[in-house]
Structures are given as structure tokens and as C-alpha cells.
Amino acid sequence: MRSGASKSTTDREPDPAASFEFLSEPWLAALTAVLRASDEFRGAAGGAELVLAHVVTGAAAGDVCYLVRIDHGDATMSLGAPSDAGVVVTTDYPTAVEMARGELNMQNAYMGGRLQVDGDLGMLLANQAAVAVLDSLRDRVPTRY
Secondary structure, eight states: OOOOOOOOOGGGOOTTOEEEEESSHHHHHHHHHHHHHHHHHHHTTTTOEEEEEEEEEETTTTTEEEEEEEEETTTEEEEGGGGGOOOEEEHHHHHHHHHTSSSSSHHHHHHHHSOOOEEEEHHHHTTTTHHHHHHHGGSSEEEOO
């Protein structure tokens, strides 16, 4: 957020009494709000420019793709298409759930063969601090699986 700007309602963390369906637009909006409210994320993503697609296979509604757009400390998460991203990560639904719960991080999922990466791996590595903070903040969104 630029200095002097006030926080909008989309920059506030979600109500802890609320609960969001995993991989839904409201869940992604709540995650966006958490990221935008986090000084830690803004610090880690200050110079980052990245569009990351996460394709989750085998969800109840079929395969789902969401995009994480990081632009110099700001972030937006929304449903989208992998073709809009410079980096595409793919996991099955159980792995995505473990990652969302904070039980598994992206690096360990990759090393264990449970996450595939396509596209510009160098871009992902260059922005790993921002991605790591994103992973650490997911548990701030009450989620229904």
C-alpha cells in the first residue's frame, strides 16, 4: 500500500467467524485480503513481479486453476487460466489441502514429487521469499475442505 493510503475493506483480514470453501472465489478474495494486510508479505514481495498459476487436479468440482499475481508488494488471487501465468504448479487435491493447512510447503511438495512446476522456474526461485510468506499466511483464512 502506498504511504498515506487508507486500507480498503479488501485489505482487511477476514472475519474469524467466517468460513470459506477451499478453492472458491470467496476463499481467494479472503487470501488476497490477508496478503494485502500483511506487512511481512509486503516486505517479502516488495520487488517481486510474478504470476503463478496453481492447478489443483481431482477436486470435487473437477480441476481448478487459481492465479496468484504479485506486483511489487501487492497481491491478487483469483480463478484463472494457466496460460495467464509465467509459472504453473500442479498438485492433486490432497496435496493442495495439505499445503493450504500449512502441513506441507511448496518446496517439500516439489522435492517429494507431489508438485510439478512448468514455466520459468528461475522466476519462481527469484520470488521464493514472497511465495514462502504466502504459504505461511494461508492458515489465517478459516477454510472448509
